[in-house]
Amino acid sequence: MTTSDPSLILQEAIRARLIASEELLALVPPDNIRDATGRPEIMPAVYVGEGSTNFGRWNATSQQTLHVWFQEPGLEKCKQAVSAIVAALRMDAQVDGVLHLDGWDCHDLTVTLTRFMRDPHGSFSHGVISAAGIMKVA
Template identity: 40%
Template sequence: MSPEAALQKAIRARLISTAAVTGLVPASSILDRNQRPAPSPSIILGEAVARDDGETIARSRVTVFADVHVWKREPSLEGAKDISGAIRAALRVRNSDAQDGFHIADWRVASTRFLRDPDGETSHGVMTIQAIVEEI
């Protein structure tokens, strides 16, 4: 498993186990998929990039930036912002679970932006999660 996949797995595990998130988005709609349209509402995981910051000579630690997409069919951005707020709160709790040989040493929401989809009916939020992931 890659550090990017381990982080995605940890994020999904946290989101589906957090009632404030699943109260807004069913766990079955928190997934990794390429297909559009996304279910409404949904949280789509997948894109990521890893950077070796050279913090350890063993090169066992990387910083991963993972995008989390929030989709909701609505006339405003309010629902997407509510879902993003629930995600932010869920990730505020430090992750201590190992994921298939990787430890998520730290994570945080590095940025969030909200967009109006060109279809005129859908709001879209993009959150970037920054995490330090260490191979154990």
């Protein structure tokens, strides 16, 4: 029996996939891809950490919310970073195989929603990504 919530395990797997993405690292330094809250002091940044899990009888669906921040007058860099994140998180167990994690296996990982906003109090762009993984105890 595992003791970790699958949303934490999925969060760790997501961060690992993001810091392995050359496309994303061309836009955001790896130290700025982390679990944190609020608007970042140092930009650009990707914040990972908000999560939830819906438990089923044999599996669980874990959701993660990622926040992408840039200091820019528009949304161009933010949208480029979100596109890189979507590509990094694309995973299909039938094609790529199951993602074996610490006590859990991820059978599907997909981005379910992206949103882009301008910060009304400054020259910041903010992207929000919702992702979900189908998790089973290993």
